[in-house]
Every structure is written in structure tokens, then in C-alpha cells.
Amino acid sequence: MFQKLNNCFPISMKIYILSSGKYGKRIVNNLATTLSSEMVGIHEVEGDLPEFIEDLTPYIPEILPESDLVIAVGLKGDINLIVPEVARKTGAKSVIISINDHTQLPPGLRMEIEEDALDINVVFAKPFCGLKPIGDQYIDEFTQYFGKPELEIEFDQITGNPDEGAELIKKVTVKRDAPCGCTTFVSQELEGVPVREAEFIAAEKFHNYPCLASMAKDPELNDAILHVAGYQIREAVKKALNFTCKSAVIDEEACMGGDGCEHLCLGVCPQVNAGNGTIIIQADGKAYIDPASCGSCQLCISECPYGCIEIVEEKMDF
Ligand code: SF4
Numbered sequence: 001m002f003q004k005l006n007n008c009f010p011i012s013m014k015i016y017i018l019s020s021g022k023y024g025k026r027i028v029n030n031l032a033t034t035l036s037s038e039m040v041g042i043h044e045v046e047g048d049l050p051e052f053i054e055d056l057t058p059y060i061p062e063i064l065p066e067s068d069l070v071i072a073v074g075l076k077g078d079i080n081l082i083v084p085e086v087a088r089k090t091g092a093k094s095v096i097i098s099i100n101d102h103t104q105l106p107p108g109l110r111m112e113i114e115e116d117a118l119d120i121n122v123v124f125a126k127p128f129c130g131l132k133p134i135g136d137q138y139i140d141e142f143t144q145y146f147g148k149p150e151l152e153i154e155f156d157q158i159t160g161n162p163d164e165g166a167e168l169i170k171k172v173t174v175k176r177d178a179p180c181g182c183t184t185f186v187s188q189e190l191e192g193v194p195v196r197e198a199e200f201i202a203a204e205k206f207h208n209y210p211c212l213a214s215m216a217k218d219p220e221l222n223d224a225i226l227h228v229a230g231y232q233i234r235e236a237v238k239k240a241l242n243f244t245c246k247s248a249v250i251d252e253e254a255c256m257g258g259d260g261c262e263h264l265c266l267g268v269c270p271q272v273n274a275g276n277g278t279i280i281i282q283a284d285g286k287a288y289i290d291p292a293s294c295g296s297c298q299l300c301i302s303e304c305p306y307g308c309i310e311i312v313e314e315k316m317d318f
């Protein structure tokens with residue numbers, strides 16, 4: 001059985017959306033499944049605008065409704081610079097700008113937006129399904145529904161056949177969907193799946209959706225945004241089950257704690273770079289990997305000069 005937790009929180013905000021392209025359209029359609037009455041306006045931004053725009057004024061919509069939260073999805077290049085002004089004109093003090101491609105909003109452009117939006121809370125979500133509460137009333141209210149995936153999973157033990165004792169997934173509840181809807185899609189595919197295979201099947205089904213984020217390596221994440229999005233859904237499954245069957249693990253005895261390696265493992269981990277505490281440096285300097293959020297990408301393994309990290313494929317309880 002599959003269930004989506006809709007309308008379980010009182011919600012009272014007005015959302016205005018600037019959307020562009022296929023990616024933007026998918027997000028808008030999925031948000032509308034839950035937040036249609038909160039969406040006070042959607043402006044479709046042309047997809048083939050030049051990357052550098054000198055005069056942005058003609059691109060700012062003339063009629064703008066009052067809103068609390070402005071969301072920009074799929075906008076590429078300088079056109080993102082209109083977002084703070086649009087927010088100001090609607091009265092919104094909270095903004096989410098999603099990044100699904102590293103060429104879409106390079107660091108310099110993000111800095112320009114931040115400098116222009118000192119009076120507004122702006123969060124850049126890369127990927128959008130990595131969005132977590134940040135202490136802003138409206139952004140946090142939005143993350144009650146959409147952002148980093150969160151699931152609840154119930155399972156049953158098989159009795160009376162050769163698989164006796166095996167556990168199968170009985171019910172999946174989506175507590176927080178990815179903005180594109182992939183969490184809901186993947187969850188529908190997990191019913192009846194053996195629990196030990198669920199995290200792997202979830203990763204496979206995620207690719208079937210398919211995610212529209214870029215497959216090119218993002219220099220800041222050190223991995224493709226699409227791969228990092230895949231780690232989020234797998235993490236949701238692992239956390240709901242309270243165990244994983246695959247993770248990178250550090251040999252604590254062998255770890256040099258930064259001596260001669262400057263914690264190289266930390267800098268290359270895409271999950272750490274995406275704002276998740278997947279590698280934790282402990283009080284003694286030694287590194288520890290959180291198996292619940294490790295995406296098993298193996299990048300840390302080749303980076304550790306002391307060969308302290310390996311992939312372990314066995315059941316690890318949290
Ligand atoms: S795991 Fe390797 S790279 Fe990371 S802190 Fe330990 S020795 Fe250094």
C-alpha cells in the first residue's frame with residue numbers, strides 16, 4: 001500500500017513561481033498536486049534567453065500578485081537576477097532558487113543575487129530535493145511538503161513458504177516528496193519488495209522516473225547533480241528502514257585523523273558538499289562515515305592516501 005501525506009499541516013502562504021523549460025514544468029505540475037490553492041501565480045520564462053542580459057527590466061512581469069514565497073525553477077544565466085526584484089514587488093521575503101545544472105547559476109551569479117537581496121532570505125537548492133528547513137517561516141513551511149525526501153516504511157515477515165522469515169515492504173508513506181515528484185513515483189514501486197533490496201531498487205526506479213537534473217559533474221559537488229539527487233531518495237529509504245546493506249566504512253584504527261591527509265575524504269564527498277553530514281570528523285580528528293547518508297560513490301576511497309576506506313556490503317543497523 002502506498003500513501004502520500006497531504007494537507008496534514010495547516011498552510012497559509014502565497015507562492016509565486018518563475019518557471020522555465022521542461023524541468024520547471026515538471027516541478028510546477030508536481031507542486032500543484034498539493035499546493036495548488038497556495039500558488040497565486042506562475043510566470044513562464046522563455047527558455048532560449050541569452051546567458052548574459054544587460055537590461056533585465058523587460059523580463060520582470062508587469063502584473064505581480066502579493067506573495068510570501070517566490071520559487072524559481074529552471075531559469076538559466078542572468079535571468080535569475082530578476083528573482084530578488086520579483087520577490088520585492090510581490091512583497092515576498094523568502095525565495096527558493098533551484099539548481100539542476102552547474103552552468104545554470106555559477107557562484108559569481110549567486111553572489112550577485114545575494115548582494116542584491118540583503119533584505120530577503122534566499123536559498124539556493126542544489127539539488128532541489130536536497131532542500132531542508134533553514135529557519136525561515138515560509139521556506140520551512142514549504143519543506144513540510146517538498147524538499148529532501150522522507151518516508152515511513154512498514155514491512156511484514158513472510159510465513160509458510162521457502163522464504164519464511166524474509167521481510168517484504170507492506171506500506172510506504174511519503175512524508176516529504178521531492179519537488180519533482182520522484183519520491184512518490186519510487187514509493188509506489190516499493191510495495192512487496194524485500195526490505196534488504198529496497199535501497200537498491202529505489203535507486204534504480206529513481207533513474208526510471210527519470211530525474212531531469214544534469215548528468216555532468218558539478219565542480220562544487222564533485223559529482224553529477226543527478227547522482228546527488230539519487231543519494232537523497234536512497235537515504236530516505238535507509239532511514240525509514242533503520243539499516244543499510246551497503247556503505248563506505250572507515251577503518252578507525254588506520255585513519256590518520258587528518259595527519260598527512262588533511263581530511264581529503266571530507267572534501268571529495270558529494271554528500272558533504274551538498275550540505276549533508278555524511279563524513280564526520282570526530283574529536284580525535286578521525287573521520288567517520290554515516291552509513292544512512294553515504295551514497296557509496298567510492299570517491300573517498302580513491303582519495304584516502306592511507307587506504308582506510310572500503311565499501312562494506314552487509315546489514316548495518318543505525
Ligand atoms: S579516512 Fe583517510 S583521508 Fe579521511 S581522515 Fe582518515 S586517513 Fe585522512
Ligand code: SF4
Pocket residue numbers: 248268269270271272278279289293294295296297298299300301
Ligand atoms: S562513498 Fe565516500 S564520498 Fe561517496 S557518499 Fe559515501 S562517504 Fe561520501
